[in-house]
Amino acid sequence: MQAGQMNNKPEKIKMNEQLPGKRVRNFDEVALGLTEEQAISEAKRCIQCKNPACVKGCPVMIDIPAFLKFIALGEFDKAIEKIKEKNALPAVCGRVCPQEDQCEKLCILGKKGNPIGIGYLERFAADWETKKKFQTTKYKPQTNPKSKNQMTESKVAVVGSGPAGLTAAADLAKLGYQVSLFESLSEPGGVLVYGIPEFRLPKRIVKIEVDYIRGLGVDLQIDVLIGKTLTIDDLFKNGYKAAFVGSGAGLPRFMGVPGENFGGVYSANEFLTRVNMMKAYKFPEYLTPIRMGKHVVVIGAGNVAMDSARVALRLGAKEVTIVYRRSRTEMPAREEEIVRAEEEGIKFTLLAAPTEIFADDKGWVKEMEFLKMKLGEPDSSGRRRPVPVEGSEYKIKCDTVVVAIGQKPNPLIPKSTPNLKIEKWGGVIVDEKGMTSIPGVFAGGDIVLGAATVISAMGAGKLAAASIHEFLQNIV
Amino acid sequence: MNRIVKKEILAEAIKLIEIEAPLVAVKALPGQFVVIRIDETGERIPLTVAEKNPKAGTITIVFQEAGASTKKLGTLKPGDSVLNLLGPLGHPTHVEKFGNVVVVGGGVGIAEIHPVIKAMKEAGNKVTTIIGARCKDLLIMDKVIANVSDVLHVTTDDGTCGRKGFVTDVLKEMIEGEEEINLVYAVGPVPMMDAVSRVTKPQNIKTLVSLNPIMLDATGMCGVCRVVVGGKTMFACVDGPEFDAHLVDFADLRNRLSVYKDEEKKALEKINHECRLGK
Numbered sequence: 220m221q222a223g224q225m226n227n228k229p230e231k232i233k234m235n236e237q238l239p240g241k242r243v244r245n246f247d248e249v250a251l252g253l254t255e256e257q258a259i260s261e262a263k264r265c266i267q268c269k270n271p272a273c274v275k276g277c278p279v280m281i282d283i284p285a286f287l288k289f290i291a292l293g294e295f296d297k298a299i300e301k302i303k304e305k306n307a308l309p310a311v312c313g314r315v316c317p318q319e320d321q322c323e324k325l326c327i328l329g330k331k332g333n334p335i336g337i338g339y340l341e342r343f344a345a346d347w348e349t350k351k352k353f354q355t356t357k358y359k360p361q362t363n364p365k366s367k368n369q370m371t372e373s374k375v376a377v378v379g380s381g382p383a384g385l386t387a388a389a390d391l392a393k394l395g396y397q398v399s400l401f402e403s404l405s406e407p408g409g410v411l412v413y414g415i416p417e418f419r420l421p422k423r424i425v426k427i428e429v430d431y432i433r434g435l436g437v438d439l440q441i442d443v444l445i446g447k448t449l450t451i452d453d454l455f456k457n458g459y460k461a462a463f464v465g466s467g468a469g470l471p472r473f474m475g476v477p478g479e480n481f482g483g484v485y486s487a488n489e490f491l492t493r494v495n496m497m498k499a500y501k502f503p504e505y506l507t508p509i510r511m512g513k514h515v516v517v518i519g520a521g522n523v524a525m526d527s528a529r530v531a532l533r534l535g536a537k538e539v540t541i542v543y544r545r546s547r548t549e550m551p552a553r554e555e556e557i558v559r560a561e562e563e564g565i566k567f568t569l570l571a572a573p574t575e576i577f578a579d580d581k582g583w584v585k586e587m588e589f590l591k592m593k594l595g596e597p598d599s600s601g602r603r604r605p606v607p608v609e610g611s612e613y614k615i616k617c618d619t620v621v622v623a624i625g626q627k628p629n630p631l632i633p634k635s636t637p638n639l640k641i642e643k644w645g646g647v648i649v650d651e652k653g654m655t656s657i658p659g660v661f662a663g664g665d666i667v668l669g670a671a672t673v674i675s676a677m678g679a680g681k682l683a684a685a686s687i688h689e690f691l692q693n694i695v
Numbered sequence: 696m697n698r699i700v701k702k703e704i705l706a707e708a709i710k711l712i713e714i715e716a717p718l719v720a721v722k723a724l725p726g727q728f729v730v731i732r733i734d735e736t737g738e739r740i741p742l743t744v745a746e747k748n749p750k751a752g753t754i755t756i757v758f759q760e761a762g763a764s765t766k767k768l769g770t771l772k773p774g775d776s777v778l779n780l781l782g783p784l785g786h787p788t789h790v791e792k793f794g795n796v797v798v799v800g801g802g803v804g805i806a807e808i809h810p811v812i813k814a815m816k817e818a819g820n821k822v823t824t825i826i827g828a829r830c831k832d833l834l835i836m837d838k839v840i841a842n843v844s845d846v847l848h849v850t851t852d853d854g855t856c857g858r859k860g861f862v863t864d865v866l867k868e869m870i871e872g873e874e875e876i877n878l879v880y881a882v883g884p885v886p887m888m889d890a891v892s893r894v895t896k897p898q899n900i901k902t903l904v905s906l907n908p909i910m911l912d913a914t915g916m917c918g919v920c921r922v923v924v925g926g927k928t929m930f931a932c933v934d935g936p937e938f939d940a941h942l943v944d945f946a947d948l949r950n951r952l953s954v955y956k957d958e959e960k961k962a963l964e965k966i967n968h969e970c971r972l973g974k
Contacts, residue, residue, distance in 0.1 A: 469916035482954040489917035508958035582950040
């Protein structure tokens, strides 16, 4: 096949993966990436639509056909440059974005069930650049050459270094602002670091993307909790002209059933933070402990639940069961993650809701009681509502329970910022430009949406950066 | 990185460090705490701010070497640094003119009541302080506390200093006495706070305790510090650490504090071993 020629293969490429039997015994990445040949061949399937639908499905509006064309031509450096015009975290997005619900869903070839593997190719381009960077000192990744000339006096504060904050910080730095990025934890990355496990998103990938953003001139300040160490008011007093709040949906929800405080019951946030960020799997070399049982029950069926279940398996659990109150169709996790969990031997107990947790005489969880459910009419989310089946209680033996039923927005900033308007459920209210009820204070990501996706948070960070630019130009 | 500028040994296994933390030194109020992680392999441990010096940009922390991390912290010297320090965290103590305030401190909790006593005094309260320890050698800061309190009572379990007995013995007598008590504030080991609560509950004397559950991020993210207060689950890191003692489920707190007992022992053995090797 000639360079640039189309590829008429009908099927979407399959990415190589570690086999289930092997991968459950390590924390290495499950999906292994594409080879150059595979990437070129897949990119050549793109028919270069005049009016590409895929771009409309991308919350950060990457020029997808353009980068695919560069890959098809083998011009990988230009491909990654094209992606980075819009997306500062391509290696992350290529791994964790739900492309099947976004760009790939709208791909014209998807009508026949075989959209271009856009996510795979985004990851390929990002990984190619990383490999180049480490292989040769000659290769210089594209930073923004304009930023220095355009450097304005204005200081902008970005609160939280998760996907929303990283994106906003990158875009603002590219526009020439002096950006300070505040992070309360010891490492930047937010949920990318404490939440998503190594086998789905290696920490080194996050580090590379964060380093790229710092390379744009962003000043990262760790161990600063906005709302406590400094308030939003303090930031303005300290000369910041605008602020973006991307502090995430940190506050875990619990089930509210008796026995939830017994030993061995974790929120998914606690469970994953201990393992991912504090490296509890290396205890006692690392001093943060985790006590992993043999029979683990995970409540919930989103991506966080899948992550928790698969982490438990890798930590040596004999049996891991995901319990969900609706059916498989309603599970909020990505299909890909559900399939991988199934392949790895995670059990699924569907249509069951927890009613009580029981402990042994040492206060440690020993079994859990559930009530069977059936599906009723669709609720406000459009999913069929689970209805309890009277008298159907039954028990499951377990010694670890992970509660993964969602998170609420972290209340620290709303509580410490007078005049910041919030929804009843705690989300910060913003207008169509991402500005809150306080002029100059913008917000986006999970603090506005409730727990959502990495890419929607990035879209919000992008919007806010553009709006902050507009806002500052109007006041200067 | 936060550098230690001063270190004192207050008693057997109770140490004081003054550490650089310029932003915290400006913001910290009585009752608030910080989280410290010593190094890359360290765990995040919450420690109450005992004193702040905004001019020098430092805060003072008093801690008891109870587990692996505090033991390791105790080996650091002036000039050494800790990798991470986050704060101030939690709500500050609610201070106003209550009238007659009794402040109770037990063990290392004595250091934690010091800023609260000062704030209560400044707000115009009469402060009677009761401090207690197992024995004279474990009693800390009695002179400092005496200087800021209107009246000071000292108890030791074995009678080697002050009165023989428990802090609650003195508190009971005060309650039976003529003077009305408007607020009791207690910090110390869980059994002590539980006992204080039991003493003041029958008389319905408003009592605040500062709880010390296990914490991880300490910013509201993980929920490991959940405590049951008035039948509701609260997060000590963001909703506390101070709560109405009469509403606290102390049995639940004790159970949650003991969750990692075996692991703590194992970690402590490792640190002790390293200390012996002079690492």
